[in-house]
Amino acid sequence: xxxxxxxxxxxxxxxxAIVSLNCTYSNSAFQYFMWYRxxxxxxxxxxxxxxxxxxxxxxxxxxxxxKSSKYISLFIRDSQPSDSATYLCAMSxxxxxxxxxxxxxxxLTVNP
Amino acid sequence: GxxxxxxxxxxxxxxxxxxxxxxxxxxxxxxxxxxYRQFPKQSLMLMATSNEGSKATYEQxxxxxxxxxxxxxxxxxxxxxxxAHPEDSSFYICSARDGQRQGxxxxxxxxxxxxxxxxx
Numbered sequence: 001x002x003x004x005x006x007x008x009x010x011x012x013x014x015x016x017a018i019v020s021l022n023c024t025y026s027n028s029a030f031q032y033f034m035w036y037r038x039x040x041x042x043x044x045x046x047x048x049x050x051x052x053x054x055x056x057x058x059x060x061x062x063x064x065x066x067k068s069s070k071y072i073s074l075f076i077r078d079s080q081p082s083d084s085a086t087y088l089c090a091m092s093x094x095x096x097x098x099x100x101x102x103x104x105x106x107x108l109t110v111n112p
Numbered sequence: 113g114x115x116x117x118x119x120x121x122x123x124x125x126x127x128x129x130x131x132x133x134x135x136x137x138x139x140x141x142x143x144x145x146x147x148y149r150q151f152p153k154q155s156l157m158l159m160a161t162s163n164e165g166s167k168a169t170y171e172q173x174x175x176x177x178x179x180x181x182x183x184x185x186x187x188x189x190x191x192x193x194x195x196a197h198p199e200d201s202s203f204y205i206c207s208a209r210d211g212q213r214q215g216x217x218x219x220x221x222x223x224x225x226x227x228x229x230x231x232x
Contacts, residue, residue: 036223100158105154
């Protein structure tokens with residue numbers, strides 16, 4: 001069983017839709033949770049990071065972590081065609097120099 | 113913000129030759145550098161972790177003699193794919209962490225833009 005599970009999609013939505021992306025994990029030692037966006041043939045860029053359970057909002061993006069269910073989510077409001085990319089969840093156990101464990105990534109297309 | 117410059121962005125080489133990929137942290141000191149490879153429509157697979165001035169730690173199944181990693185300074189790490197073969201064709205990405213920043217604001221690692229290697 002993979003440590004981090006993420007539905008690879010692809011997910012296709014109309015412009016303006018609310019997008020929900022999710023990951024589940026099995027290792028309760030994970031403490032730090034991140035979402036990365038990766039455009040085709042580019043390196044991932046950090047969108048959101050959260051520590052432990054709770055919500056965090058940044059503009060159109062909201063990250064949620066539910067440690068009791070081992071479930072994290074990323075919501076994108078008012079989705080735009082420029083949001084079309086692959087979204088990767090990532091998590092780690094410690095702060096300093098800790099390796100990241102990635103989900104498979106969900107490919108999102110926002111249609112104009 | 114922190115920037116990691118990765119070069120080249122793409123390279124085509126003949127089977128049996130070696131290829132060097134460079135990653136430079138432009139505005140911070142990268143005490144730890146991670147090297148990943150990514151196959152099409154798959155996630156990032158960690159190959160190795162390197163700390164400045166010490167030998168890299170390789171993940172299980174990654175050949176250290178084939179994928180040579182050098183992290184000789186706080187701003188530069190290199191990955192050399194030796195005696196490359198077509199099965200080494202992949203997207204290679206580095207990631208660095210700013211060792212001088214602490215706390216949650218440092219938590220995200222900065223990624224390079226990736227190198228697409230094609231071995232023919």
